[in-house]
Amino acid sequence: MLKENLEFESLTYETLGNTKERKEHFFKFVESGFPSKKLEDWKFSDLKSIINKNIKELKFGFNTIENKSYNLKFIKNFEHSKIVILNGEFLSADILDIDKNKIEIKNENLIFSESLNEPLNNLNKAFASKLIKLNVLEGKIVEKPLVIYHICDLDSETNLINTRFELTLHKNSSLSTLNLFEDKSVSGFNNHNFNIVINKNSNLKNYIFDLNKNQNLRYSFTNIDIYENGNSENFIYSSGSKFSKYEINSNLKEKYSSAFINGIINLDKNNHHEIKTNINHLGENTKSYQLIKSVLNDKSTGVYQGKIFVNDQAQKTDGYQLSKALLLNENTEFNGKPELEIYADDVKCSHGSTSGNLDENSIFYLMSRGLNYDQAKKLLIDGFINDVIEKITNIEIQKYLKEVIN
Amino acid sequence: MRDKQIEDLKEYKYGFTTDIENIRAPKGLNEEVIKFISKIKKEPDWMLDWRLKAFERLKNLKEPNWQKPKYPKINYQDLYYYSAPKSASDKPKSLDELDPKLLETYQKLGIPLQEQKRLNGIAVDAVFDSVSVATTFKDKLTEKGIIFCSMSEAIQKHPELVKKYLGSVIPVTDHYFATLNSAVFTDGSFVYIPEGVRCPMELSTYFRINASETGQFERTLIIADKGSYVSYLEGCTAPMRDENQLHAANVELVALDDAEIKYSTVQNWYPGDKDGKGGIYNFVTKRGLCKGVNSKISWTQVETGSAITWKYPSCILQGDNSVGEFYSIAITNNHQKADTGTKMIHIGKNTKSKIISKGISAGYADNTYRGLVDIFPKAKNARNFTQCDSLLMGNKCGAHTVPYIKNRNSDSNIEHEATTSKISEEQLYYCQQRGLNSEEAVGLIVNGFCKEVLQQLPMEFAVEAQKLVGISLEGSVG
Numbered sequence: 001m002l003k004e005n006l007e008f009e010s011l012t013y014e015t016l017g018n019t020k021e022r023k024e025h026f027f028k029f030v031e032s033g034f035p036s037k038k039l040e041d042w043k044f045s046d047l048k049s050i051i052n053k054n055i056k057e058l059k060f061g062f063n064t065i066e067n068k069s070y071n072l073k074f075i076k077n078f079e080h081s082k083i084v085i086l087n088g089e090f091l092s093a094d095i096l097d098i099d100k101n102k103i104e105i106k107n108e109n110l111i112f113s114e115s116l117n118e119p120l121n122n123l124n125k126a127f128a129s130k131l132i133k134l135n136v137l138e139g140k141i142v143e144k145p146l147v148i149y150h151i152c153d154l155d156s157e158t159n160l161i162n163t164r165f166e167l168t169l170h171k172n173s174s175l176s177t178l179n180l181f182e183d184k185s186v187s188g189f190n191n192h193n194f195n196i197v198i199n200k201n202s203n204l205k206n207y208i209f210d211l212n213k214n215q216n217l218r219y220s221f222t223n224i225d226i227y228e229n230g231n232s233e234n235f236i237y238s239s240g241s242k243f244s245k246y247e248i249n250s251n252l253k254e255k256y257s258s259a260f261i262n263g264i265i266n267l268d269k270n271n272h273h274e275i276k277t278n279i280n281h282l283g284e285n286t287k288s289y290q291l292i293k294s295v296l297n298d299k300s301t302g303v304y305q306g307k308i309f310v311n312d313q314a315q316k317t318d319g320y321q322l323s324k325a326l327l328l329n330e331n332t333e334f335n336g337k338p339e340l341e342i343y344a345d346d347v348k349c350s351h352g353s354t355s356g357n358l359d360e361n362s363i364f365y366l367m368s369r370g371l372n373y374d375q376a377k378k379l380l381i382d383g384f385i386n387d388v389i390e391k392i393t394n395i396e397i398q399k400y401l402k403e404v405i406n
Numbered sequence: 407m408r409d410k411q412i413e414d415l416k417e418y419k420y421g422f423t424t425d426i427e428n429i430r431a432p433k434g435l436n437e438e439v440i441k442f443i444s445k446i447k448k449e450p451d452w453m454l455d456w457r458l459k460a461f462e463r464l465k466n467l468k469e470p471n472w473q474k475p476k477y478p479k480i481n482y483q484d485l486y487y488y489s490a491p492k493s494a495s496d497k498p499k500s501l502d503e504l505d506p507k508l509l510e511t512y513q514k515l516g517i518p519l520q521e522q523k524r525l526n527g528i529a530v531d532a533v534f535d536s537v538s539v540a541t542t543f544k545d546k547l548t549e550k551g552i553i554f555c556s557m558s559e560a561i562q563k564h565p566e567l568v569k570k571y572l573g574s575v576i577p578v579t580d581h582y583f584a585t586l587n588s589a590v591f592t593d594g595s596f597v598y599i600p601e602g603v604r605c606p607m608e609l610s611t612y613f614r615i616n617a618s619e620t621g622q623f624e625r626t627l628i629i630a631d632k633g634s635y636v637s638y639l640e641g642c643t644a645p646m647r648d649e650n651q652l653h654a655a656n657v658e659l660v661a662l663d664d665a666e667i668k669y670s671t672v673q674n675w676y677p678g679d680k681d682g683k684g685g686i687y688n689f690v691t692k693r694g695l696c697k698g699v700n701s702k703i704s705w706t707q708v709e710t711g712s713a714i715t716w717k718y719p720s721c722i723l724q725g726d727n728s729v730g731e732f733y734s735i736a737i738t739n740n741h742q743k744a745d746t747g748t749k750m751i752h753i754g755k756n757t758k759s760k761i762i763s764k765g766i767s768a769g770y771a772d773n774t775y776r777g778l779v780d781i782f783p784k785a786k787n788a789r790n791f792t793q794c795d796s797l798l799m800g801n802k803c804g805a806h807t808v809p810y811i812k813n814r815n816s817d818s819n820i821e822h823e824a825t826t827s828k829i830s831e832e833q834l835y836y837c838q839q840r841g842l843n844s845e846e847a848v849g850l851i852v853n854g855f856c857k858e859v860l861q862q863l864p865m866e867f868a869v870e871a872q873k874l875v876g877i878s879l880e881g882s883v884g
Contacts, residue, residue, distance in 0.1 A: 040472070312801045327816035330783070336811035342826050345798035349826040353811055356819035 021112040026126035032119040044303040044335040045274045047219070050243050054217060055187050059158040062129050063087040072149060072182070077403065078396040080178075081146040083132070087153065088161040088190075090132050095146075102140040106133040110164065120219055124193045128162040136202075138170040145176040145397060152183045152190070152216070159188030166195045169202040169230075176205040176394045181240065183214035192220040198230040200254075205233045205394055210240045211404055218244040228254035228283075235392050236263035237401060238273045245274040245303075252279065252286035252314075262391045263292045266405075267300035274303035281314040281347075288318070293388050294325040294355075295381055296332035307339040310347055317347040325355035326384060431488035437461065440589055443488045447558045447592075450565065460578045460588035467582045474774045474806065475714045475743030477687060480652060487590045487623070546606070553598040554609055557625050560596035567598055571629050575658040575695045575722070583654040584691040587623045591656065594624035599634035599665070608864050610639040626657040630665035632698065637668040639867055650678075650713060655690045663698030663725070668706070670863055672871050675711035682741025682770070685713025692719035696728035696754075704731040705748065706862045708871045710878040713742060718776065720749035723757035723785075730759040733859040735871075737878045738771030738803070747777035747794075747809075752785040752818070761792040764856050768799040768879055774806040781818045788818040796826040797855055799848075799879070849876035 035041070036048035051058070074082065083105065084091040090107040097103060107130045136142060152161060169175060183190075198204050210218065218241045224232050236246050250259040265273045279288045294302035308319040325334040338351040358380050366376035385405075392398040431442045440461055444454040469480075547554050553564060560568050576584050599605055630636055653675065659667050669692075678685025688711075694703035705719040715738075721730030732748040750759035759779065767773040775794045796805035807824045829851050837847035853860070853872055860868050860875075 315801070325813070327813060327818075330816045332814075332816055334811075334813045336809075336813075336822075338807075338809060338811075338822065338824075340796075340807040340824060340826055341804070342796070342798065342806065343801070343804045345801045345803070345828045347798075347826060347828075351807070351822075351824050353809070353822040354820060355811065355813045357816050 021110075022126045025112075025122040028117065029119055029122040029126060032122075035119050041276070041305070044305070044337070045243070045245055045272060047217075047243075047245075050217065050272065051189065054215070054242060055159065055189060058160050058189065060127065060160055062127065063089055063157050063161075072151060074149075075147060075180075075400065077400045078145070080144050081142075083134075083146065083148045085132070085148065085150050085163060087151070087157075088129070088163050090130060091151075096144050097142060099140070102137040103142060104133070104135040104137070106135075107131075108133055118221075120191055121193065121221065123160075124162045124164060124191050124221075126162075127160065128164040128193070131164045131166055134165070134167045136169045136173040136175050138172060140170075140173045142173070142175045145178055145394060147178045147180060150179060150181045150190075150192070152188060154184050161188060161190045162193075163191075164193045164195075167204070168197045169199055169204055171199050172201045173199075174203040176207070176397065178207045178209065178397055181210050181214075181218070182212060183216045183241070186215045187242075188216050190216055190218045190220075192218070194220070194222040196222065196224040196232070198224065198226045198232055198257075200228045200230060202227075203231045203233075205235075207235045207237075207392065207394070207397055208246065209237045209401065209404075210244060211237065212240045214240055215242050217242055220244070220246045222246075222248045224248065224250045224259070226250065226252050226254075226257040226259060229256045230254075231257070232259045233393060234259070234261045234263075235388075236261075236275060237266070237405075238263065238275065239266040241271070241273070243272045245276065247276045247278075249278045250280065250288070252281050252283055252288065254283040255285045257283060258287040258289075260288070260391070261290045261292075262388050264385055264388050265292070265294040265296075265302045265304075266385065267295070267302060268297040270299040270301075272301040272303075274305070276303075276305040278307045279309065279319065281308070281310040281317045281319060283314060285316045286314055286318075288320070290321040290323075291388055291391060292323045293384060294323075294334060295328065295385065296326065296334060297328050299329070299331040301333045301335070303335045304353075305337040305339070306351070307341065308349055308351070310342045310344050310349065312343040315344050315346045317344060317349065319347070319349040321351035323351075323353040324384070326381065327355060327357055328381075430486045433486055434483045435485070435487060435590070439487050443590060443592060446488065447561075449558075449561055452565075452569065453561055456573070456578065457589050460585050461590075463578060464582070464585045464589055467585055469582045473716055474745045474776075475716065475772060477650070477714055480650075480687070482586075485652065488592055550603050550606065551600040552603060552605055553596065555596055557591070557594040557596050557627065560627070564596070564598070567629065568596070568627070571658070571660050572625075572627055573658075575660060575693045576656050576691055580691065583689045584656055587625060587654050587656040587691070591623045591625040594626040594655070595628075595638075596626070597628040597636060597638065599630045599636045601631045602633045603631075604634065605636040608637045608639055610641070622651070622653045622655065624655045626655070627660075628658070628667055628669070629660045630662060630667050630701075632662045633664040635666045635668075637864060638670070639864060640669070640671045641674070641867075641870075650685055650687055652687045653690065653712075655692075657690070657692040657719075659692075659694035659703055661694065661696050661698065661701035661703050661728075664700045665698060666702040666704075667694065668704045669694070669719070670706040670867055672708045672863075672867055672874065673711055673715070674874060676713075677711045677740065677742050678713040680740050682713065685742070686711065688712035688715045688717065690717040692717060693722065694720065694730070695722045696725050696730060696757075698728075699725040699754075700727045701725050702729040702731070704729075704733075704862070706733045706859065707735070707746075708859070708863070708874065709734070709736040709744060709746060710874050712744075715742075715744040715746050718747050718749055720751070721759065722751045722753065723759065723788075724753045725757075726754040727756045728754055729757070731862075732759075732761045732763070733862045734763045735766070735856045735859045735875070736764070736773055736775075737766045737875060738768070738773045739878055740769040740771060742769075743772045745774040745776055747775045749778040750780070750790060752779075752781045752788040752790070755784070755786045756788070757785055758789045759791075761790070761794070762858050763792075763794040764859055765794065765796040765805055766799070766852060766855070766879070767796065767803040767805045770802045772804045772806070774808060775824075776808040776810075778810040778812070779820055779822070780810075780812045781815050781820065783814045785815050786817045788815060790818075790820045790822075792820075792822040792824075794824045795855070796824070797852065798826065798828050845879075848879060852876075852879060 034048040037046035081095045334355045363376045675686035736744045765773040
């Protein structure tokens with residue numbers, strides 16, 4: 001069905017190159033289709049039926065953004081470098097830094113080497129027109145945060161947007177990035193792929209904010225390889241889209257590397273969001289920490305699937321994972337699968353998961369001190385969320401998020 | 407040579423076979439064999455139909471393959487589905503008439519029937535290769551109206567109860583191994599506790615796989631009528647053999663209004679030798695239904711044996727205010743593998759469940775806790791608490807936790823916590839300083855680690871289980 005709808009040959013591939021490989025990936029995707037709940041990883045989020053329900057017709061293909069400009073309101077709260085992606089295509093970059101040459105931004109043709117056979121990865125490879133590459137060279141500490149604006153406007157030719165990023169931090173470097181989604185289009189599917197390498201002694205803070213209400217479906221896959229003494233801090237604020245799934249696969253490859261993944265799922269209506277993490281402890285003395293909190297209103301569904309894997313080399317691992325969910329309405333649903341897979345004995349790994357409504361005793365306590373019911377409730381929810389927001393170590397970005405959500 | 411034999415015996419205390427003539431069904435799995443089983447057990451037609459229905463469905467089913475421990479493909483046509491001691495064809499009327507060799511076996515197992523009859527006050531229904539050999543203490547139980555007999559007897563004498571409840575918790579349409587059991591089950595225990603009766607003693611069965619190349623397929627059904635209480639113990643052993651043996655039992659529990667069932671298992675099937683050769687595949691389906699209001703089902707298991715343990719004793723909390731509990735110790739050593747846990751399905755209002763799981767992994771073993779807590783939209787004020795702790799000994803083994811949590815009701819609370827750690831040097835040092843050798847020290851610490859679960863076992867079992875915990879880990883330290 002999908003095959004017939006697609007006029008693959010007629011698309012202007014020549015300019016994009018790699019037609020053969022793209023085709024292969026596309027047919028692989030067509031074979032498997034969108035992942036359904038039959039796959040263990042998609043057990044709680046049946047993308048196939050979600051797409052059928054929400055998108056009448058998926059328009060496959062590429063976008064052209066020639067001669068286009070987009071009047072965007074940039075963040076004014078703090079100074080920052082910018083990369084603007086319009087409808088999946090690289091539009092512009094503006095780096096604020098004294099030695100700009102140490103930060104490279106390239107828009108290259110795709111390389112088809114690795115063969116991760118995941119349906120959405122295949123789809124991404126078939127239709128992501130370019131690979132946006134960002135390199136921070138050795139020893140460079142980038143002080144101003146880099147904000148990547150992902151924009152979809154109304155006259156996008158397709159409603160299937162695929163982007164690919166490759167971000168490399170060379171030795172002894174550091175960077176903060178913030179991915180912001182700005183969706184004007186209605187019912188499209190956005191498929192992002194980030195590939196991040198953090199080399200020795202480097203530090204990346206990677207934040208993802210999905211704030212604005214929109215009708216889009218979103219899938220984002222991030223693979224992070226961390227080497228000796230490297231550190232990766234991730235934060236996801238997942239709220240705006242109709243459906244979203246953020247998947248972070250973090251490989252702690254060498255000793256003393258660490259990964260932090262914190263997230264908030266804050267939903268209303270019948271939105272459905274998922275955060276899935278996979279932390280692989282492969283080296284000695286590695287550390288990971290995860291804190292995911294969900295606030296569910298109306299008829300929304302929140303899902304958290306987290307896995308800590310420790311191989312037999314990774315002695316002295318310290319892994320921690322905590323998931324908390326607030327179900328505020330009787331029609332909400334929370335599904336969790338916090339998983340541990342451990343093959344080394346000298347480790348400290350634990351996870352916890354709770355879900356339930358607000359504690360009536362706490363509400364009573366606050367009301368006895370003069371707050372009304374709604375105020376008490378709001379105070380408790382704000383406190384619940386703030387706990388995670390305060391884990392953001394970039395203070396400017398932390399402040400910005402607090403302002404926006406209040 | 408002799409030394410080696412003694413050595414072998416040390417490794418697995420129950421690794422002897424009893425030389426008794428067996429009656430066997432022809433090898434293989436087909437309609438004829440099912441008819442043979444049904445005929446030899448003199449079953450009524452409706453039972454045979456039920457079995458055939460299950461077999462019909464089995465043809466279209468595939469073995470599940472999502473579990474962590476993988477095993478070589480089982481050739482179901484190469485198994486004997488029925489094996490009974492010959493002397494059972496004309497059943498003895500009292501214990502004295504039993505084959506002395508059989509009695510000897512039990513003696514070796516440490517369950518001398520007469521002794522227990524006098525001293526412990528436990529009624530034992532010993533299952534020896536699929537057929538229930540002798541049932542003790544019947545009179546005392548009959549007085550109270552309690553039915554405690556073998557499944558075959560229940561089918562003959564209490565068809566109305568069997569018809570009503572058999573398959574009501576594990577239907578014929580369930581997964582592969584449960585359906586296989588429905589088609590070919592040989593025997594098992596049947597318990598019915600009438601309204602308002604508190605069973606005066608602990609009921610007990612002892613399962614033992616004796617003949618080679620047989621699968622053991624028992625079916626146990628326990629029904630606790632309104633306001634009744636019963637505690638049921640199950641212990642399992644099997645002789646040492648090179649080939650793997652399949653054990654696919656089904657256990658169904660039904661608790662009506664205000665009733666309580668406590669089901670305890672100490673499983674010590676042959677785990678295979680040090681290199682992982684042989685051993686039992688323990689693929690058991692256990693499910694309890696809290697059908698009535700205020701009912702309670704509690705599972706306690708100590709799993710130390712089997713090459714592969716793959717089971718999830720579950721509770722369906724259908725009645726309002728019903729309670730489900732699961733206490734588990736799973737110890738895996740050498741090449742043993744376990745994938746075990748529970749399912750708590752909250753359907754009724756104010757239902758509560760508690761899961762305490764302790765996994766201990768040593769040698770090359772792999773130990774997985776897999777569980778599901780599912781709260782239905784109508785299960786208001788449901789409550790669940792889960793704790794699963796794993797202990798690792800050595801860096802060749804694995805410990806895994808895979809909990810699934812589904813909360814669909816905002817008035818419900820689910821808590822889950824899990825930790826993985828090893829025995830700390832400090833603890834070991836402390837014990838050794840006080841004169842224990844390292845093995846005793848580990849035994850003591852592990853027993854402490856499992857204490858919460860061991861406490862749940864009935865007295866007689868708790869002592870045995872504690873010893874078992876120590877024995878299973880022998881040789882894992884050093």
